[in-house]
Amino acid sequence: MKTPTRPETAPFITAWSGEQPQQRTVVYAGRGGIAFADERPEDRDQYGVLWNGRAMAPGTGHPLYGDVHPLRQRHAMQHLLCQVCGGPADRDERGALWLLEDNRSDWTGCPNDLLTTHPPLCLPCASTAVTQCPHLTGNAVAVRVRDSDVCAVYGRIWSTSACGRPVRTAVKDVVPYSTMATRWVLAGQLVRALNHCTLLDLQHELKRSS
Numbered sequence: 001m002k003t004p005t006r007p008e009t010a011p012f013i014t015a016w017s018g019e020q021p022q023q024r025t026v027v028y029a030g031r032g033g034i035a036f037a038d039e040r041p042e043d044r045d046q047y048g049v050l051w052n053g054r055a056m057a058p059g060t061g062h063p064l065y066g067d068v069h070p071l072r073q074r075h076a077m078q079h080l081l082c083q084v085c086g087g088p089a090d091r092d093e094r095g096a097l098w099l100l101e102d103n104r105s106d107w108t109g110c111p112n113d114l115l116t117t118h119p120p121l122c123l124p125c126a127s128t129a130v131t132q133c134p135h136l137t138g139n140a141v142a143v144r145v146r147d148s149d150v151c152a153v154y155g156r157i158w159s160t161s162a163c164g165r166p167v168r169t170a171v172k173d174v175v176p177y178s179t180m181a182t183r184w185v186l187a188g189q190l191v192r193a194l195n196h197c198t199l200l201d202l203q204h205e206l207k208r209s210s
Helices: 070-079 123-132 180-184 202-209
Strands: 014-016 026-028 034-036 063-068 095-101 114-116 140-159 167-176 185-200
Touching: 063 070, 070 185, 095 114, 095 123, 095 185, 123 140, 123 202, 140 180, 140 202, 167 180, 167 185, 180 185, 185 202
Parallel strands: none
Antiparallel strands: 014 063, 026 034, 095 140, 114 185, 140 167, 140 185
C-alpha cells in the first residue's frame, strides 16, 4: 500500500496546538443529565445538547492532524462546507460531494444510510485529500449525496455516580438527537446521515470541471 504523504495544508476542521481545550466543571443538570457549572447559552446547540469547548485560534502553533476542532467541524457539517478549505462544498444536481472510506462490502446499498462525522469537500480539495488523508489513501470512494440530515452527535458519554457528581466514562459514541441519551453526552462532532447517494469516478469529475 502506498504510504500517504504528510498533509501540506491543515484542514479547516483540524485543531491547532494553540487551541487548547476548555477546562470546565461538569455537574448534574436540573432536568437530568449533565451541564457546565458556569454554563452559557452558547454551550448548547439548537437541540439542547452540551458541546465540548476549545479555544478558537486557527494557525496558532502546529496542526494536530488527529484532532478535530468541535466548533469548526460543527459549522462545516451544518452548512455543508469543505472540510479542508472551509469554502462551500461542491454541489450539482446529484448533490454534495463526499469522500468516504470504501466500505461497500459491509452492506447492500452502501453508502446509503451511512452516518458520518466527515464534512463534504470541494473538488480541488477532494483531489488533494485522496493522496494526503491517511484514512482515505488507497481506500476512498467519491459520492454525490442528494439528501443528508443532521441526526446525531459524536462525543464523550457521562454517567451518574454515588459520589454526587457526574462521572466521565471512557466511552465515545454516536448519540441520536431523537434519544434521551443526548442529556449525557458532551458532544465533539456533528453527525449526518447520507441518503440518495450516487457513486462517482473522482477523476472523471475532476476532468468535467476543468
